[in-house]
Amino acid sequence: MIRTYDLFERCKRGEPKAQKMLYDIFRAKLMGLCRRYTRDREQAQDVLQDAFIKIFTNLNQLESPEKLESWMKSTVVHTAINHYHRTRKHEMLFAPAFENEEQESNEPYTDLQNFSDEYLVAIVNELPDGCRVVFNLYAVEGYSHAEIAAMMNVTEGTSRSQLHHAKHLLKKRLKCQDLTHYYEKFA
Numbered sequence: 001m002i003r004t005y006d007l008f009e010r011c012k013r014g015e016p017k018a019q020k021m022l023y024d025i026f027r028a029k030l031m032g033l034c035r036r037y038t039r040d041r042e043q044a045q046d047v048l049q050d051a052f053i054k055i056f057t058n059l060n061q062l063e064s065p066e067k068l069e070s071w072m073k074s075t076v077v078h079t080a081i082n083h084y085h086r087t088r089k090h091e092m093l094f095a096p097a098f099e100n101e102e103q104e105s106n107e108p109y110t111d112l113q114n115f116s117d118e119y120l121v122a123i124v125n126e127l128p129d130g131c132r133v134v135f136n137l138y139a140v141e142g143y144s145h146a147e148i149a150a151m152m153n154v155t156e157g158t159s160r161s162q163l164h165h166a167k168h169l170l171k172k173r174l175k176c177q178d179l180t181h182y183y184e185k186f187a
Helices: 004-012 016-037 041-061 065-087 117-125 129-140 145-152 156-176 180-186
Strands: none
Touching: 004 016, 004 041, 004 065, 016 041, 016 065, 016 117, 016 129, 041 065, 065 129, 065 145, 117 129, 117 156, 129 145, 129 156, 145 156
């Protein structure tokens, strides 16, 4: 297997085979990251493509191969945020979500053993865009409200409010699915 330093240096020189190898190594992980910030797979693929263009264009700015993965993840997150700003229509930040949440769910996820990663991504993706992005940045990526506010061009208060609203909607969804008793049991 090729050493990371060699691959890194070859990519910096713009070698297509090395770039393809780097893409193949990180594609799945970075696609998962893109999926958290987009509504569907097609948007995620667009973000991933844009991110890899930025990665290969700006790779010369990175001096150490040890920082490559974290730098790539950061590039993907920033690309996803830019995509969010470009595609966002004049929507209200607190748009309704989970419209049928008062109805009993017919979904097959009534027990924690059946709770899949895909289902978790799906319920987070149902959040209004602002809530979804803030939730992912804060709860998954670990950014502070100050950092989120700067990235999204909002106030820290808006970031906090979006996170609170996202948590409220997710809790409501879990309650609708009758899963809160499982959560409370293990929390």
